[in-house]
Amino acid sequence: MTAHIPIYPGTLGRLRFDNRFVRELPADPLLENTRRQVRGACYSLVSPTKVPAPVLVISSPEAAALLDLSEEDCSSPAFLEVFAGNRIMSGMQPFAMCYGGHQFGSWAGQLGDGRAINLAEVVNSRGERWVLQLKGAGPTPYSRTADGLAVMRSSVREFLCSEAMFHLGIPTTRALSLIATGDAVERDMFYDGHPKDEPGAIVCRLSPSFIRFGNFEIFASRGETRLLQQLVDYTIRTDFPQFGGHGPEVFCPWFAEVCRRTAELMVHWMRVGFVHGVMNTDNMSILGLTIDYGPYGWLENFDPGWTPNTTDASGRRYCFGNQPHIAQWNLLQLANALYPIIGADGPLQDALRQYGQIFQQGWQAMIAEKLGFAAFEAGVDDELVSELFAMLQALEMDMTIFFRNLSGFESGPWEEIPSFLMDACYSPPSAESRSRLMAWLVRYGERLRRNALPDRRERMNRTNPKYVLRNYLAQLAIDKAEQGDYSQIRELLEVLRRPYDEQPEAERYAGRRPDWARSRAGCSMLSCSS
Numbered sequence: 001m002t003a004h005i006p007i008y009p010g011t012l013g014r015l016r017f018d019n020r021f022v023r024e025l026p027a028d029p030l031l032e033n034t035r036r037q038v039r040g041a042c043y044s045l046v047s048p049t050k051v052p053a054p055v056l057v058i059s060s061p062e063a064a065a066l067l068d069l070s071e072e073d074c075s076s077p078a079f080l081e082v083f084a085g086n087r088i089m090s091g092m093q094p095f096a097m098c099y100g101g102h103q104f105g106s107w108a109g110q111l112g113d114g115r116a117i118n119l120a121e122v123v124n125s126r127g128e129r130w131v132l133q134l135k136g137a138g139p140t141p142y143s144r145t146a147d148g149l150a151v152m153r154s155s156v157r158e159f160l161c162s163e164a165m166f167h168l169g170i171p172t173t174r175a176l177s178l179i180a181t182g183d184a185v186e187r188d189m190f191y192d193g194h195p196k197d198e199p200g201a202i203v204c205r206l207s208p209s210f211i212r213f214g215n216f217e218i219f220a221s222r223g224e225t226r227l228l229q230q231l232v233d234y235t236i237r238t239d240f241p242q243f244g245g246h247g248p249e250v251f252c253p254w255f256a257e258v259c260r261r262t263a264e265l266m267v268h269w270m271r272v273g274f275v276h277g278v279m280n281t282d283n284m285s286i287l288g289l290t291i292d293y294g295p296y297g298w299l300e301n302f303d304p305g306w307t308p309n310t311t312d313a314s315g316r317r318y319c320f321g322n323q324p325h326i327a328q329w330n331l332l333q334l335a336n337a338l339y340p341i342i343g344a345d346g347p348l349q350d351a352l353r354q355y356g357q358i359f360q361q362g363w364q365a366m367i368a369e370k371l372g373f374a375a376f377e378a379g380v381d382d383e384l385v386s387e388l389f390a391m392l393q394a395l396e397m398d399m400t401i402f403f404r405n406l407s408g409f410e411s412g413p414w415e416e417i418p419s420f421l422m423d424a425c426y427s428p429p430s431a432e433s434r435s436r437l438m439a440w441l442v443r444y445g446e447r448l449r450r451n452a453l454p455d456r457r458e459r460m461n462r463t464n465p466k467y468v469l470r471n472y473l474a475q476l477a478i479d480k481a482e483q484g485d486y487s488q489i490r491e492l493l494e495v496l497r498r499p500y501d502e503q504p505e506a507e508r509y510a511g512r513r514p515d516w517a518r519s520r521a522g523c524s525m526l527s528c529s530s
């Protein structure tokens with residue numbers, strides 16, 4: 001049992017807890033931390049496992065501010081103990097949630113927080129609710145055959161990408177802290193029978209809610225309709241108060257809002273070249289946030305068929321170009337789960353159709369802005385854009401560099417491909433590719449003359465980031481972290497805090513992926529083992 005200690009220095013001691021999820025929803029009556037099917041409950045009470053030698057690797061000042069915590073608060077010994085899971089503050093009520101999910105297109109039954117433990121809900125000075133969740137804090141009733149732990153490599157990736165996404169302006173769960181536990185955790189990274197010990201770590205995530213599509217699906221799959229209704233009511237009341245109440249008349253507008261948020265999220269991912277890698281329904285946030293950073297990746301050479309996840313390599317279900325479609329498929333599973341309490345499928349189908357329209361409009365507006373056009377001109381721009389994508393792929397051009405540098409476009413004539421675009425090429429273009437790109441640039445110049453954004457350069461630079469968490473950059477930071485050197489993680493976070501700024505001193509983080517990283521594990525392909 002973890003000790004409850006009441007007194008903490010600084011703001012940590014003044015955190016205001018209001019554990020609404022635990023208070024308002026039914027708990028698993030069993031208190032033993034044994035793996036099992038949990039029925040008739042939304043969660044199980046469970047304490048984090050103590051760790052031997054916690055060390056704070058990094059904390060995020062912006063995430064800490066959400067809890068009214070300063071950097072000083074985050075570097076205190078009390079903070080370390082609490083966010084390593086070694087001490088439970090009075091007022092905390094740790095629990096793991098019950099959820100299910102469709103994994104790779106098939107129903108997988110009960111999954112649940114297998115290695116995530118929610119410590120408490122904090123209400124900050126602005127009245128915002130933030131759930132504190134430790135990832136990698138030990139087994140729960142939902143751990144199935146796994147250990148409930150997380151390794152440094154995956155925790156660095158979760159921490160950095162959560163905060164990078166936030167600074168890019170993309171809805172996401174947040175990362176407060178990353179703590180090395182001092183434990184060794186065994187992982188068979190390539191599932192090839194060669195397990196090795198890796199350093200353990202715990203990330204504290206923050207979100208207004210960690211509820212996933214799968215939280216609803218599990219109750220529908222079990223015919224637990226009353227529980228399903230309770231969870232929907234709770235979610236609307238807590239996280240969608242704009243619907244002014246609960247009950248069947250708000251269910252459909254609420255589902256439509258979930259569809260809208262999910263569509264907007266997909267537009268963002270497509271804007272920056274983010275590939276989640278495991279878009280199972282248990283990894284879909286009901287708030288439309290990016291959640292569960294596992295084998296994700298960032299497009300380097302533009303390729304809609306690219307998936308970072310080795311488990312997905314054969315089917316490419318979760319590849320870059322498929323994400324908007326998969327999100328809609330996931331929303332359909334959510335609609336199926338909600339059907340028993342709605343009883344009519346017309347409004348659900350309407351909302352799913354609207355998802356398609358909202359995504360398409362959002363995508364067109366987004367691509368117009370990326371290209372510096374005042375608006376997307378359907379019928380004119382479709383061809384220009386599809387030729388661009390075909391060309392980026394054929395010429396192996398880096399998506400981030402291409403779009404960022406395109407803001408520097410000046411009308412020709414050019415003898416050669418402008419050097420700022422050559423910077424995006426992974427291999428020297430053939431003569432044919434050169435003339436193709438030049439022809440496109442001529443058309444692009446004409447299109448800009450007709451109807452460009454008034455402040456084109458600035459607008460493009462605010463939608464086309466210069467700095468993203470390139471796969472190899474994360475890996476370099478991990479290599480050092482595994483040796484106990486956390487400096488690279490801190491340096492990367494500094495750069496990623498201002499992804500749209502030029503930051504001349506950080507230029508080396510903006511370049512193309514080096515050749516050695518093309519096929520190195522962790523840099524181009526990632527496994528789910530984490």
Ligand code: AMP
Binds near residue numbers: 112280283
């Ligand atoms: P993921 O695909 O990583 O989001 O995980 C799918 C399910 O597996 C979730 O229920 C996770 O909580 C669970 N899970 C993943 N890794 C572990 C682990 N090391 N220990 C226990 N459960 C895990």
Ligand code: MG
Binds near residue numbers: 282283292
């Ligand atoms: Mg998950």
